[in-house]
Amino acid sequence: xxxxxxxxxxxxxxxxxxxxxxxxxxxxxxxxxxxxxxxxxxxxxxxxxxxxxxxxxxxxxxxxxxxxxxxxxxxxxxxxxxxxxxxxxxxxxxxxxxxxxxxxxxxxxxxxxxxxxxxxxxxxxxxxxxxxxxxxxxxxxxxxxxxxxxxxxxxxxxxxxxxxxxxxxxxxxxxxxxxxxxxxxxxxxxxxxxxxxxxxxxxxxxxxxxxxxxxxxxxxxxxxxxxxxxxxxxxxxxxxxxxxxxxxx
Numbered sequence: 001x002x003x004x005x006x007x008x009x010x011x012x013x014x015x016x017x018x019x020x021x022x023x024x025x026x027x028x029x030x031x032x033x034x035x036x037x038x039x040x041x042x043x044x045x046x047x048x049x050x051x052x053x054x055x056x057x058x059x060x061x062x063x064x065x066x067x068x069x070x071x072x073x074x075x076x077x078x079x080x081x082x083x084x085x086x087x088x089x090x091x092x093x094x095x096x097x098x099x100x101x102x103x104x105x106x107x108x109x110x111x112x113x114x115x116x117x118x119x120x121x122x123x124x125x126x127x128x129x130x131x132x133x134x135x136x137x138x139x140x141x142x143x144x145x146x147x148x149x150x151x152x153x154x155x156x157x158x159x160x161x162x163x164x165x166x167x168x169x170x171x172x173x174x175x176x177x178x179x180x181x182x183x184x185x186x187x188x189x190x191x192x193x194x195x196x197x198x199x200x201x202x203x204x205x206x207x208x209x210x211x212x213x214x215x216x217x218x219x220x221x222x223x224x225x226x227x228x229x230x231x232x233x234x235x236x237x238x239x240x241x242x243x244x245x246x247x248x249x
Contacts, residue, residue, distance in 0.1 A: 043081035048088055049158065050075070055094050055105055055193075056157075056200040058245070062107040066095055094193040106193065110243065116191055117239035123184045124168070125231040131174035132219040132227055143170060143216050150209045160205050161196060167212055171219075198241040207237055 041049075051071070054060040068086060072079045086103060089095045098104045146167045153159040168188070172181055198204045211234035218226035 043077060044084040044088075047071075047075065047077065047081050047085035051085055051089060052094065052196065053157075053200075055089070056196045060105050062105050064105045065098075066103045066105060092192050093190065094196075108194070108197075108242070108245075113194060113239070113242055116187065116194075117235060117242070120184075120187055120191065121232050121235040121239075123180065123187065124235055125228040127172050127175040127180060127184055128215060128219060128227050128231045129224045130176055130180070131171045132222050132224070134174045134176055135219065139170070139174060140216065140220050143167065143212075143219075146170070147209060147212050147216060150212065154205050154209055155202070157200055157205070160208070161199050164195070164199065164208060164212075194242045195238065197245050198238045201241055201245070204238070204241045208234070211237065 051060070051066075060066070066086060068079055068082050071086075072082045075082070086095060090097075090103065094106055095103050096106045146163055150160060150163045150167070153163065165188075172184055175181060199208065211230070214230040215227065215234060218230045
């Protein structure tokens with residue numbers, strides 16, 4: 001009799017709890033409860049991902065009008081999920097209202113990008129240096145696992161964005177400074193569309209993984225000049241990628 005059948009028998013004889021505990025300790029129960037059930041994506045989320053990908057890939061060029069009814073027709077959907085997706089993209093700064101032209105893909109302004117990334121470079125370096133003073137071996141192990149997951153998912157743009165966010169958020173969580181956390185949190189929200197543009201580039205995704213590994217190595221050594229240099233290099237390379245894409249467009 002297999003382990004699952006034993007547990008069903010145990011339930012009938014009133015000793016189910018005992019057998020479950022024993023089987024779990026022995027690693028013999030395979031009930032499929034070790035991983036979370038994946039929820040199907042809503043239409044709104046699917047439309048959001050399609051449009052976001054079209055923007056970051058350049059399929060929808062900066063300044064191009066975004067017409068809700070037209071998108072709904074092309075995707076074979078009602079306008080409701082499209083409208084919700086467009087609102088989310090506008091809140092993230094990837095779209096912007098343009099008077100009588102309605103909503104358009106936001107255009108990258110070189111001066112604005114330069115200023116924001118220079119501020120981010122300073123704040124991210126400060127956050128990493130401050131975090132290194134407080135992080136434990138367990139905290140560093142968590143960041144190492146994130147870097148390895150990024151390396152495994154380097155061809156998955158959406159997953160790379162998610163893991164990149166977690167990596168920087170973990171560092172900021174240990175930076176010990178409410179004002180710094182607030183300032184950098186606001187700034188990260190503002191540059192979200194630009195970061196998506198950068199991570200849409202295969203070479204930049206690969207570079208991000210190695211730059212995160214360099215940041216982590218410097219942080220583990222608690223060498224603050226090295227931490228500042230590694231973090232600045234990472235932000236500067238992302239900045240350059242965004243500018244390069246803007247110039248290409």
